Amino acid sequence: MSTSKNPETIALHGGEFRKDQSTNSVAVPIYRTTSYQFDSTEHAANLFGLKEFGNIYTRIMNPTNDVLEKRLAALEGGLAALTVSSGQTASTFAILNVARAGDNIVSSTDLYGGTVSLFTHTLSKLGIEVRYADPTDPSNFEKLVDDKTRAFYAETLPNPYLRVFPIKEVADIGKKYSIPLIMDNTAAPLLCKPIEHGASVVIYSLTKFIGGHGTVIGGALIDGGNFDWTAKPERQPQFNEPDNSYGGVIWGKAVPDLTGANVSFAVRARVTLLRDLGSALPPDNAFGIIQGLETVSLRMKQHCQNAQKVVEYLQKNSNVENVIYPTLHDKKISERAKKYLKGGNGALIGIELKGGIEAGKKFIESLKMFYHVANIGDARSLAIHPATTTHSQLNEQELKDSGVTPGYVRLSIGIEHIDDIIADLDQALDASGKPSLKAVS
Ligand code: PLP
Secondary structure (H helix, E strand, C coil): CCCCCCHHHHHHHCCCCCCCCCCCCCCCCCCCCCECCCCCHHHHHHHHCCCCCCCCECCCCCHHHHHHHHHHHHHHCCCEEEEECCHHHHHHHHHHCCCCCCCEEEEECCCCHHHHHHHHHHHHHCCCEEEEECCCCCHHHHHCCCCCEEEEEEECCCCCCCCCCCHHHHHHHHHHHCCCEEEECCCCCCCCCHHHHCCCEEEEECCCCCCCCCCCCCEEEEECCCCCCCCCCCCCHHHHCCEHHHCCECHHHHHHHHHCCCCHHHHHHHHHHHHHHCCCCCHHHHHHHHHHHHCHHHHHHHHHHHHHHHHHHHHCCCCEEEEECHHHCCHHHHHHHHHHCCCCCCCEEEEEECCHHHHHHHHHHHCCCCEECCCCCCCCCEEECHHHCCCCCCCHHHHHHCCCCCCEEEEECCCCCHHHHHHHHHHHHHHHCCCCHHHHC
8 A cells, every 4th residue: 555645646546445355456446335234233233333433324435435535535634534425515514514503604705606605595594604704814704703603614716816715824813713724625636735734624526626527526525633623612512512313422522532533523524414414425426536536636737737828828818808817916815826836826717808798708609629618627628708607697796796707707727738728719819809790780
């Protein structure tokens, strides 16, 4: 088994898997089983009583998923991970694992739209309040803390603004109050390891760069193992009060006692939330994501290298008003890219076209190689014009607040040859700048 600390090697050899124990298969097999034979009644009782860990039922654990979970934990520098059915499930579980009705969390304003919808609509109906802090100034998080605040939440590299989040600065505020920082690292795998900067939980939409081929939906939560859930018991009641759904167990104490590791967050999420809500990642999907994970380091390098060249090209194009990229913000914000992103600045680029909404539409319609899809992180190059799609219900002010101007186009740069990427952008930008025939006639 490899003990390498290098992500390129972990992605292929991590996860305590050298070969399948019964067949010697080198590829991780898909364990298509719902359930697992107990060795004895005592064995069954021990598994259910958490006296020993092992397979019970695939809604809660599966050997294929287990390899993926261990590889993800190793890649992030965490202690344990849990795979779930989608990135949305990962963010939902991350919050429900720490907060319940009457509690609140403080979240960055720079978020994926689906997360905003979850936080603003669904969580509020469950009685969990989400307070929004502008991450430009990390102290905004502290201003919103009260004695019911259970977590801070943010994305490492959120679009459309593409402002890298001040991870350490906000994690340090959290430490003062015993509040964990949960980071969605979907857009920056391998480029950033939030746990190294003080985050306690990392979540992923595995659907994006890690799966990498636009074929599988999946999500994960990674427990950093670096947060003391019992330090201030009143701050984290779900880890310090007896859980009547599990024989009165106190998760913050029982899990470290039982496993010798600080993995209370991952264990609680698995044995209560997966048990009750059932949003398991099917093992076939875990297999698909493992295939993606094995080459993610190569792809991320190519995504970033291509994106950098695209940025340089776009900055010179006369049809482009503004290029949005992590390194192109004012000094204070672009310094964060330097501090937190290593090996590249990501695949996502925003462009504002001079001709506004009409130019945006024309640009998208003129693309020949880029796909017009509501996705990021595919090996293929992707584009979307939010003002006519994902954000089409918003008025002009709401568009502005969300960072989406009428001419804004989001690009997710793929790993095709750079000449082909630029050629496609070039002809589409050219078309976007020309008056339409209708306007001329
Ligand atoms: N987080 C981010 C940053 C995303 O971009 C997405 C999806 O676009 C999600 C979470 C949700 O992931 P999924 O589509 O796998 O549910």
